[in-house]
Amino acid sequence: MKTYLIEIKLNKELKEVEVTAQETLLEILRNKLGAIDVKDGCGKGDCGACAVLLDGKAVNSCLTLALQANGKEVTTLRGIGNEKNPHPIQNSFVKHGAVQCGFCTAGMVVIAKAFLNQNQNPSRQEIREAISGNLCRCTGYEKIIDAIQNMALESKS
Amino acid sequence: MGELEYLITKDFEEIFSAIEKTKGLAKFIAGGTNIIPYMHAEAISPELLIDLNGLEDLKYIREKNGTITIGALTTISEIVASEIIGNKCQILHSAANSLGSPLTRNRATIGGNLADASPAADMAPPLLALEASIHTKRGGVEGREIPLDKFFIGPNKTVLAEDELITQIRFSKPKDSARGIFIKLGLRNSLAISVVSIAVILDMEGQVCQKARVALGAVAPTIIRAFHVESKLEGGEINENIIQECAEIVKEEISPISDIRASAEYRRLASSVILKRAIQQVLKGEVL
The missing domain is CATH 3.30.43.10 (Uridine Diphospho-n-acetylenolpyruvylglucosamine Reductase, domain 2)
Structure with missing residues (x-):
């Protein structure tokens, strides 16, 4: 199988990795770079669980070739915050009970980060639209919206 | 493989x-x-x-001398965010904003949406109503300009040669007197594939319709213009009778199929209702 050497900056760390042309960014993140904080949901762009930031923009890593991330910055959930040093968005998700089974949470936090970078004072409708590519089958979304909205309010005050 | x-x-x-x-x-x-x-x-x-x-230089949205040009690699998100499109071409903005999800819009491109030639492609009905054309580059021979209504030839089929790629989408900025709307009926609000989509542009002078452009998606093997509806609307006052007639004519102009999302019968009925609604809303002054 023909392989290509690519270089990505994963959560601020430079990584070199051999990939094939059909491998997606999702596959190499989970299988070759140990970034299992990126979740493999539907594999076709319907659920948003695999969302990462690619040069700051939220994308489905299952719909991006690994080769298309060559030379780019990839930020996953762990690049936003971790157990020792959680991001205020993550604290807000915990505080508002926005995590139930947790499978959508990685993608939700990633999309919330990209969204709040653009819009510091969002309405509930704007938040609904921002997370409209991310499916959650537990919370009914209200708590996730609470978490994102309150995070925006608290960071302002 | x-x-x-x-x-x-x-x-x-x-x-x-x-x-x-x-x-x-x-x-x-x-x-x-x-x-x-x-x-x-x-x-x-x-x-x-x-x-x-x-390929560099295929990512742009420009307006010059009344012509709007969009580079083929421009993402759908970039179209949503564009002031040129937002101010001068609201129907293209709303179609872009209805495509997939914020995550897919950050990757998907306008050239890709057209080249894929899905009968339900979201960008195609407004571009068809805007009478857009596609500019291409080819190996060995000169690229060409293809009017969008000659571009699609079947589900996922276009006139593009194998060694031909889209470089640019181009259309004239709509007249200030033109009004339009894009309506998409999906099975849900986000990440929906169109069951029926309609783009309507009417250029009104007082009560008289000078020019009408009506395009529909997901109701035929390709995105189509409803030529008979257009000629019914043009040249006179648009009253409730005319609108009702258009709602009947459109059922004959489309050739929908039954699939996982809807039956052909439902698509015919929905096209009729949505067309009526679209014309009424444009007459009420929806901004293009």
Whole structure:
């Protein structure tokens, strides 16, 4: 199988990795770079669980070739915050009970980060639209919206 | 499946010679939001993926002398965010904003949405109503300008040659007196594939309709213009009777199929209702 050497900056760390042309960014993140904080949901762009930031923009890593991330910055959930040093968005998700089974949470936090970078004072409708590519089958979304909205309010005050 | 190779380059000639060498087994990829699921489903099995993102200068939205041009690699998100499109071409903005989800819009490109030629492609009805044309580059011969109504020839089929790629989408800025609307009926609000989509542009002088452009998606093998509806609307006052007649005519102009999302019968009925609603809302003064 023909392989290509690519270089990505994963959560601020430079990584070199051999990939094939059909491998997606999702596959190499989970299988070759140990970034299992990126979740493999539907594999076709319907659920948003695999969302990462690619040069700051939220994308489905299952719909991006690994080769298309060559030379780019990839930020996953762990690049936003971790157990020792959680991001205020993550604290807000915990505080508002926005995590139930947790499978959508990685993608939700990633999309919330990209969204709040653009819009510091969002309405509930704007938040609904921002997370409209991310499916959650537990919370009914209200708590996730609470978490994102309150995070925006608290960071302002 | 043979071994899959990958090429990214900023050199058009390198692309064209690679296509020649692979003899029908090369596939272009831009955003990848269609190509990657097609490969996973084994609907396509290319031996070479040519990543168009290496081509510079195909990412722009410009307005000059009343003409709006959009580079083929412009993402749907960039169209949503564009002031030129937002101010001068609201129907294209709303179509872009209805495509997929925020995550797919960050990857999907306008050139890819058209080249994929889905009968439900969201960008196509407004562009057809705007009488857009597609500009291409080809290996060996001159590129060409293809009016969008001559571009689609069937589900996922276009007139593009194998060694031909879209460089630009171009249309005249709508007149200030023109009003339009894009309405998409899906099974849900987000990540929906159109069951029926309609773009209507009316150029009104007082009560008289000077020009009407009506395009529909997901109700025929390709995105279509409703020529009979257009001529019914043009040249006179649009009253409730005319609107009712258009709602009947449109049922005959479309040729929907039954699929997982809706039956042909439902699509006919829904097209009729949505067309009526679209015309009424444009007359009430929806801004283009």
